[in-house]
Amino acid sequence: MSTFYLFEAAAGLALFQCDSVDETNVKSKQIQKQFSDFAQFAEVCHLKAFQPFISAEIALNNALAIHTGTVTQELVDFLSTNLPAVGKKSNFQIAISDKGLAAGLQQYLNLKSKMNEATAQVFRGIRTHFVDFLRNEDFKERDYIQAQLGLAHQVSRNKVKLDINREDKHVTQAISIIEQMDKDLNTLSMRIKEWYSWHFPELAKIVTDNRVFTRIVDTYGDKKNINDEALEAIEELTTDAELAKQIVEAAKISMGQDISEIDLSTLKDLCIRVLNQFEFRDNIQEYLKNKMIAIAPNLTALIGENVAAKLIAHAGSLINLAKYPASTIQILGAEKALFRALKTRGNTPKYGLLYHSTYIGRANGTDKGKISRNLANKCAIASRLDHFLIQPTEKFGVKLKDQMEQRLKFLTAGGELNKNTDIMDEVLAELKGEGLYFESEKQLTQKRQEVKESQIKKGCRRSRRRTSRITIRSSKKEEKSIQIIMIYKQYIKQKCYSQFNLCF
Template identity: 35%
Template structure:
C-alpha cells in the first residue's frame, strides 16, 4: 500500500492496480488548503496521515511512502508519485481552486519570511534621517533666535538652548533660567513681537519632538538587537551592530562576510579612492565609532580594528546560524588581544620622511615613454628660453 498526500487529500493506493482504496478529503477552502500545504513544505506529518497509516497497519498492510518526511510511517521508496490531477477534478477540486490555494500559500510564505533584522534596518535608516532633520532644524533655530538673542545662540549647549527657547521664548526669561551668566539688557539682538516669539517657541517644540522620537527609536534598536543578535550587540554595541546589519542588508548577509570586509564596512569610498588614485588604504569603517578604537592611540587603531572585526564576524555567524550566546567569551578574548597590542606597541612609531616626486601631466602627448620624453624636452626648452632672456637683459645693461 502506498500512502500518498496531495493538495486535495490523503489516500491509500494499491500499487499493483493503481486504485484508490481509501481517501480522506481536504477542505475546499483555499486558505485551509494553503495552510495544509505550508505544513507539508515544513516537513510536518499531518494527523490524517498518522490515522490512515495506523489503520492500514492494524489491518495487516505494509505501508510504503514516497516522501522523506513520511519515512517514520512506512518504508521509503525512491520514485515518482502518480499524476492525480484527474482524480482531483473527479472529486470536485478544480484547477481554479488549486490556483487560488497556491496564491494564498505564496502570501503566507511572504509574511512568514520577514525576519526581525529587516525592522532593524528600517529603524537605523529612520534614526539617520531624524538626525539629519534635527541638524537642519537646529541650524535654522540658531539663526532665527540669533536675531533676538545672538549671545545665547552662540554660547549655549544644544539641549539647554532648545529647551529654554521652547519653554520661555523671550531673552529675559531665557537668561534668568539659563546657567550662563548673560545680561539680556546688553544684547545686540532686536526685540520681537508676541507672534514672533510664539512661532519660535512652536518651532523649538517640534525640534524637541524629533529628539524624543530619535531616542525612542535608538532604545527600540537596542532592545531588538538583544533579541535578534545578542552576541553582535555585546561585541560591537547595539547601535554599531545594527548599522553593520543595515549596511550589509541583513544578518544572514553579514554572517557570510570575512573579517576583512567587516572591518571596512562604511569606508567604501575611501577604499575605491585607494584603488583608483593610489591614496592610503582605509583601516576601518563604521567600527571606528567603537570606543575601543577611537579612544585608543592612533598607531594602535588599525590592529584593534582588525581584532574587533574578527570577533564581530564570529559573533554574527553564531547569531545567524546557532543562536548560542558566546558574547562574554568573545569579549574576554578581545580584551586580552587589545592588552597584548597595547603592551607590544606602547610608543608612537618613527615615521620616515617621504619625498614626493612632482607630478607631470602627459595628457597632451600621451602616457607612453615617447610622450614623457616630449614633455621633458618641452620643459627643458622653456627653462633654456628663460636663461637666454635673462642673459640678454644683463648684456643690454
C-alpha cells in the first residue's frame, strides 16, 4: 500500500510519495541518519506534485483554514488532480500532520488519513529537505525563508486584528495602572506628610485622608493662614464641620517650627502634581468602570469593577477566567501560599484576590472560607455568562449579588436560600417578557433590523404629521384671510351704496 504525504508549506502545497519507509524501525539511529541525508532520503521519498500559492492572501487563507481544521477549495482541487482515483479497490492512504484535516478529507474526498509517530518522522525529513526537493522549480532557500516570514507576520496580524477578547487587554492595562498609581500616590502622600509635619505635626493625626491633607497644604501652606476666618473654606475641603474645627484649634497651639518661602513653594509644587495624579486616577477609574460594564457586566455587578478586573488580568483574559473552575477562582492570586502549604503540609489558603471583595470582610472569622467558596462559585457562573451571552446584560449578576446577601444573612441568622436554577429561570422570564431573550445571533440581528425599521417608520409618520399640521394651519390661515377680505368688500359696497343714495 502506497502512502502519500500532504505537506502544507508557506510557499504552497506539496504532495510526496513514500513507499519504502520501514515504519517499525523509524526511530532507529540508522533510519534517522538516512533521513538526515538528502540523497538517501530522496531514494525513499520523492516529490509527486507541488502547487505554489499565487498570492499572499491565498497563503493566509490556507494557513488559517489548516489552523481551524477546515478544508479549502484549493486543497480539494490539488488532491483530486494529483491523487489516484478513490474507489473500493484503491490501495493508498494519505498521511497528514494536522488532526483537524482528517474529518474534512473524509467528508469531501472520502480519503482515509494516517497520523502516527512514523509519519511524524517522515514529515520531519520532508521539512528538512523541502528546499532541496524544489531545486528544479528554481526555488531557493532565501525565497522559502522570506515566504515563511511574510506568512508568519500576516497570521500574527490577523490574529491580533480578529482577537475577540482584545478588549480584555485594555482592562488589564487599566487595572495595572490603577494599582501602580495607588502605590505611587501613597508614597508621595507619605512624603508630603513627613515634610509638612516639621511645620504642622498635628495635622497628620487629625486628617487621615491623603487627598484632603494634600489639598489643605496646597491651599493654605503656612499654618498661620489656618484661622477662624478660613473655617468655612476648610469645611468645604474636608466636608466635616467638627474636623475643620479641630484643624483650626490645632493650628493655634501647634508646636511645629517655621517654614521658609522657598521650602513652602517647593512643597506646594509637589502637592499640585500629586493632586493632578489623583484626578488622573479618577479618570482611569471611570474608564475602567465603563469598560467592565461593557465587557463583563454580570461579574462587575457581583464583585465590583476593581476585583473583577483583577481576576481577568490574573487569568489573562475573560475566556481563561470562564474556563477556570470555582476552586481555582477561589485561590486565584494566592498561588505562592498554596504551594508553600502543600510543601510544608500546612493549611491551604481560603481565598486570594476575592479577599478584596466586601463579602469576605463582612463575614465572621469562621465563615470566611464558606463565603469565599460560595463567592467563587458565583464568579465562575458570572464569568461564563459574560463570555457566552449573545446580548450582554447585568441582570444575572444582580440576582447573584442578592443571593450572596442571602448567604451572609443565612450564616448569621438562618433563613431560606434561593437555588441557582430558580434565579436563572426568573431572569430568563424577565428577558423574555421584555423581548431581550435571543437564542442565536440571527435573532439578535433580526431584532435590531426590526427596531431600525420601526424607527424609520416612526420618523416618516412624524414628518407626515408635521406636514399635515403645517398644511392645516396654512389652510386655516388662508380661510381666515379670505373671510376678512370678503367682510371688507361687503363693508365697502355698503358704504358706497349709502353714499350713492345720499347723492341722489
